[in-house]
Amino acid sequence: MKINKRHLLNYSIFLPYLALSILGLIIIYSTTSASLVQKGANPFSSVLNQTIFWFLSLIAIAFIYRLKLDFLKKTSIVSLAIWIEIGMLLYSRFFTETVNGAHGWIAITVGERSLFTFQPAEYLKILIIWYLALTFSKRQEEVGIYDYQALTRGTLFPRKFQDWRFYSALMVFLVAFQPDLGNATIIILTAIIMFSVSGIGFRWFSGLLSLIVAGSTLLLGFISVVGVNTVAKVPVFGYVAKRFSAFFNPFEDVQGAGHQLANSYYAMSNGGWFGRGLGNSIEKRGYLPESQTDFVFSIVIEELGYIGGALILALVFFLILRILLVGIKAKNPFNSMMALGVGGMILVQVFVNIGGISGLIPSTGVTFPFLSLGGNSLLVLSVAIAFVLNIDANEKREAIYRELGDTLSR
Known part of the structure; x- marks a missing residue:
């Protein structure tokens, strides 16, 4: 008896993925069309490029799933x-x-x-x-x-x-x-x-987490004491010095280092609970740089409000939870670690992005999953989702075979 994998597709993962991808296309058009019109370009060019990558992503999912x-x-x-x-x-x-x-x-x-x-x-x-x-x-x-x-x-x-x-x-x-x-x-x-x-033992995870928190706190404290300008002289690190300067006080230099974070705050303040309406953002019209990538969620809150942003976050976290659940239930160690790794990676990216636009952590230029402009990011996320869907289908099929084997042996 052969069980076809197409009957085992996990819709609790695939449908949220589709919803977030389509929502991402709408938000990308909203955040890019105004600036493209100002430049005399096609207002649909960015969303069309993202759509091409989305179709490639769907092809990749179909291939990897098989x-x-x-x-x-x-x-x-x-x-x-x-x-x-x-x-x-x-x-x-x-x-x-x-x-x-x-x-x-x-x-x-x-x-x-x-x-x-x-x-x-x-x-x-x-x-x-x-x-x-x-x-x-x-x-x-x-x-x-x-x-x-x-x-x-x-x-x-x-x-x-x-x-x-x-x-x-x-x-x-x-x-x-x-x-x-x-x-x-x-x-x-x-x-x-x-x-x-x-x-490995759970104590090592808690130990690593404690080291990360302590190390990050010490690093930020050190930079605060010696000054951002001094740290900026370190090779490679110089380009992120402005981000640390904005983290400590974005309103100290609103026209310079703190420009992005300050305008991110303005965008979220403009949105309030219910938002200004889709397409009605003020900050995306040249005030907030990278509004379509790093700071896209600030524009989401400005247009859809905190309630709209919270609903989108809830959908993202639901997707992450379903992915983690696949890893938790998996019997095969490779399958389990792959699914848990994918869920963890998406969760980390969400945390780093939201932490950056809210001033919780220094901004690192990380995009928001599915919503930010970036075909490469969407393709990588889609491939990761495809791996999880394949793993989940194989785990279900193996479980059915085991159950049939147990039934026949009785």
Whole structure:
């Protein structure tokens, strides 16, 4: 008896994904059309570009959903993907032009015409989950006996190039060296989540979380004491100095370092509980830079109000919860860690973005999942969703086979 996977699609994940993707297209049109009209460009150009990536995402979901999971568990395939990723990160750092003070975008051109650009750092988010899930799932018996030492081999630093810590640290360093500290932060936190769900004792997760909170507090305190201008002299870190300056007091330099965060506050204040109405934002008309990417949720609140923003967040958290539930229920260690990693990655990205626009943490230039303009981000999120849908269908099918086997043996 063969069970077709199309009958096992998890609609509690797929339908929220569709709803958020379509809502994202509406919000992207709302946040970009006015500025495009001012420039004399087609007001639909940004949303059309995002729509193309969405269709590509749906094709990717259909393809990945049909894949056999054994394909994803081949070390040779993951190793090839890692080396390709390292090569793209190196190329994007040393052979591409800067955008907003950073490298990281590779343009695919035909003649003098650029077809599209992609950002290798975005794809590392899902690659690091895949790589660590495969690596840790192969050591489950050792983890059960030796706890975290089964993953670290009892050493603080890697002693071999094959060590997962070496490859992970190398790729994170290349992302930070772009410099792209926003994506580097998400990748680091995602890797910590993967380490925490690998089967090690819960006390290590709480210990890591405490270290992150303490380290972040000390770093911000240090920057506050020595001054942002002093820290800005550190190589690579200089481009984010303004973000830290805005974090401490955005209204001290409203026309300079604090411009974005201050106008983010204005946008949310303008929205109130019920918003000004879709398309009626004031701040998106040149007052709030990056209103279609990093600060898109500020515009969402201005147009739809805190209630509208809360409903969108509720839908996002529902999607994350359903993804995490797949990981919790999964019997296979690889499947479990993949799903938990994807849910954790999306949760971290939401926290970093909302924390940045609200002043809870320094802004890092991270986009909001599904709603921000960015085809690469949407494609990566869609691939991650596809992995979870495939895993969930396979887990359901295996459960049915086990139940049938038990029934026949009675």
